[in-house]
Amino acid sequence: xxxxxxxxxxxxxxxxxxxxxxxxxxxxxxxxxxxxxxxxxxxxxxxxxxxxxxxxxxxxxxxxxxxxxxxxxxxxxxxxxxxxxxxxxxxxxxxxxxxxxxxxxxxxxxxx
Amino acid sequence: xxxxxxxxxxxxxxxxxxxxxxxxxxxxxxxxxxxxxxxxxxxxxxxxxxxxxxxxxxxxxxxxxxxxxxxxxxxxxxxxxxxxxxxxxxxxxxxxxxxxxxxxxxxxxxxxxxxxxxxxxxxxxxxxxxxxxxxxxxxxxxxxxxxxxxxxxxxxxxxx
Numbered sequence: 001x002x003x004x005x006x007x008x009x010x011x012x013x014x015x016x017x018x019x020x021x022x023x024x025x026x027x028x029x030x031x032x033x034x035x036x037x038x039x040x041x042x043x044x045x046x047x048x049x050x051x052x053x054x055x056x057x058x059x060x061x062x063x064x065x066x067x068x069x070x071x072x073x074x075x076x077x078x079x080x081x082x083x084x085x086x087x088x089x090x091x092x093x094x095x096x097x098x099x100x101x102x103x104x105x106x107x108x109x110x111x112x
Numbered sequence: 113x114x115x116x117x118x119x120x121x122x123x124x125x126x127x128x129x130x131x132x133x134x135x136x137x138x139x140x141x142x143x144x145x146x147x148x149x150x151x152x153x154x155x156x157x158x159x160x161x162x163x164x165x166x167x168x169x170x171x172x173x174x175x176x177x178x179x180x181x182x183x184x185x186x187x188x189x190x191x192x193x194x195x196x197x198x199x200x201x202x203x204x205x206x207x208x209x210x211x212x213x214x215x216x217x218x219x220x221x222x223x224x225x226x227x228x229x230x231x232x233x234x235x236x237x238x239x240x241x242x243x244x245x246x247x248x249x250x251x252x253x254x255x256x257x258x259x260x261x262x263x264x265x266x267x268x269x270x271x272x
Binding site for chain 1 (some may be wrong): 140141143144147161162165166168169172173176179180230231232233235236238239242243
């Protein structure tokens with residue numbers, strides 16, 4: 001990820017549109033950028049939009065878990081949405097389902 | 113250890129059809145280079161999109177381990193060797209000469225991590241294990257670590 005991710009803030013929900021490959025290298029930049037925005041805007045909910053993500057290893061799982069912790073501190077929540085089929089196996093393995101951060105019914109969207 | 117001996121035995125018997133080796137510095141920018149290069153090599157086996165993604169992910173995890181753990185605050189050399197053997201099998205070795213792992217079985221436990229500040233969830237080995245058919249780890253503290261990943265690809269129409 002060379003460019004800063006696109007974002008949208010409606011006063012409550014902060015959406016971060018992730019794109020390209022998420023690995024240990026790119027996750028660091030995404031993390032710094034997102035955390036600065038969270039600190040600045042204090043959103044009630046952080047939406048991580050994965051629709052343009054082409055690859056993700058376990059660094060992406062760490063990225064979601066870390067943002068989950070931070071949003072909890074602010075009394076907010078995190079949701080990972082528009083997860084492409086290629087990322088499904090990683091999401092399943094991650095155990096993130098237990099934290100209730102994955103978009104509901106995302107499995108169904110993918111098989112369709 | 114027994115699994116490793118078995119693996120060595122099996123590999124010796126199998127004829128190597130193609131092989132590639134490369135080495136690069138343990139900079140995080142090389143994580144994408146490494147997985148992309150291995151995926152490009154693997155593509156001659158005509159893998160499915162899913163298989164290719166699994167190979168890419170497993171390599172990314174192994175190489176990131178070298179960057180984050182083996183050479184923690186230093187830059188060292190990572191070598192990757194990939195072999196294609198009969199039966200649509202891809203064997204990938206990722207080797208470093210870094211700090212090594214004191215307790216390999218502990219390191220392989222899901223969620224166990226020695227670098228929580230990197231936010232990598234402690235899933236590296238768990239991902240390598242579930243995205244390939246065989247994972248073996250050989251390590252000597254102070255000497256380095258070799259991770260071997262074996263992936264059997266589904267037979268293609270042209271082989272039947």
